[in-house]
Amino acid sequence: MSRKVMHICLSNGWGGLEMYPSRIIPELRRQGWEAHGLALAGSRVAASLVEADITPLTVASRGKALLKVGRLLKYLKAHDIRILHCHKSSDLRLGALLVTLRPSLRLFFTDHMGVTRPKKDPYHRWAYGKVTLVFSISETTRQRNLAAFPLPPGRIRRLYLGIDPAPYAPRLTETKRQALRDSLGVPPGAVVIGLAGRLTPGKGQGLWIEALAGLAERHPALAWHGVLIGGLTAAEGSSEAFVAELHERVAELGLAERVTFAGFRADLPRLFEALDIVCVPSRNEAFGLTVIEAMAAGKAVVGANSGAIPELIDEGTGRLAAPDDPLAWRDAMGELAGDATLRQCLGEGAREKVSAHFTLNAHVQGLERAYIDAWE
Structure with a gap:
């Protein structure tokens, strides 16, 4: 043929x-x-x-x-x-x-x-x-x-x-990784919790911000910083009205110094190196490409327990939380943010799963x- x-x-x-x-x-x-x-x-x-x-x-x-x-x-x-x-x-x-x-x-x-x-x-x-x-x-x-x-x-x-896992393998020196974290406004020693995707209501950024506020209240001594990755304009596929709502809500919750709007980034594989936890709270993913990209980068992932994401994440590779329950997201992020060894184990398991199946x-x-x- x-x-x-x-x-x-x-x-x-x-x-x-x-x-x-x-x-x-x-x-x-x-x-x-x-x-x-x-x-x-x-x-x-x-x-x-x-x-x-x-x-x-x-x-x-x-x-x-x-x-x-x-x-x-x-x-x-x-x-x-x-x-x-x-x-x-x-x-x-x-x-x-x-x-x-x-x-x-x-x-x-x-x-x-x-x-x-x-x-x-x-x-x-x-x-x-x-x-x-x-x-x-x-x-x-x-x-x-x-x-x-x-x-x-x-x-x-x-x-x-x-995906091709190779581009997601870590390659930055510690000096370059720290420079990247500095450019994102991450304080020294903070656990970086990231969310990548189009800024539209169905992707769950609003719930994520509410969960971060809960994390700050429940764990006041925990040093963390949120990084929101995604285009900020309609030309980049995002809802500008929704982006404005997110900025306003971040300010209302007193999180302006703890959440960075990184905008669209073409260097996502490298950006993952600056993150410690990746969140994917989308309500109804048909697959979840960002999930396996983060897994290939060796990151601990918190994903929504809806759509196809539960087919990708298990207890050995990450955590699941309901996409309408900010308290569940607060607790999942708190568990991972407070345990570097657990994050490392989940990240290693995640990388192996992508290589085996995705x-x-x-x-x-x-x-x-x-x-x-x-x-x-």
Whole structure:
């Protein structure tokens, strides 16, 4: 079979879903695949594909993509591409149309978001009927997919996301690590409690701030500093109104000197080296990429006991707390902040778990097996 695939992501956003094609394409290439991309002109997805050494086809909009289906079919034929892989449910309309016009194509779809309502009306039965296989990025999302999609269980497969652990291995000298902590406003000797992600209500930053206030009250002698990592503007994917609310609440609670808003950081693997505890209080993560990134960095993680996060964290790698219970988060953070030996043990266990179960190499091997099986 042709070892060529086109990844389709017609999105103007920028999050884990949009980053996915450019993250996996280099690994696909290393495993002998020729990858192509289709993206919206001027989008960050298109730019990321260029950075991954792919010159993507671009269209002005999803509607224009449908109008240019003839051009797309000619491109697929000219390059002998027989596998299409979509990443947004709205792109399935295009993928299904291409398969309808050229039945020899195989169509794959990764549900990055976790479907929340049934999709069994006539349109979705047609679109999903053209899909060879749906990838669910966690068992939590797979169960939702089984209930929502008009497909038999054999065409819905769990395939955990993965990362390359190597960039997350510590590499800073102690002098550089201390300089990084100083730049974040961390007092000497303080335990650094970090939270990374888009600043939007569903990511749990508000609860985290309330929990930090509780930590200060319950453990007045404990030296700690909070670091909130994430873009502060709409252009960086965050809610500016919510960011303003967080700043206001931090001031009201008297935490202005103990919480740093670090903004968007492209150097997250290095930033993890400045942290001692990483918190992920998101209410409904379909997977939890930040969780495994922090685990790969050897950090003790406190995660929400909802969504897919409990599939990633166990008692040997971190702690879980309800995403609506600031007292539970206060206690989990207090336990870890007060015990450096426990943090080290959990971090070592976390790093080993990522290497065993959540690597990019293993993820792409799963993709490759599915692509090949589709032709057997």
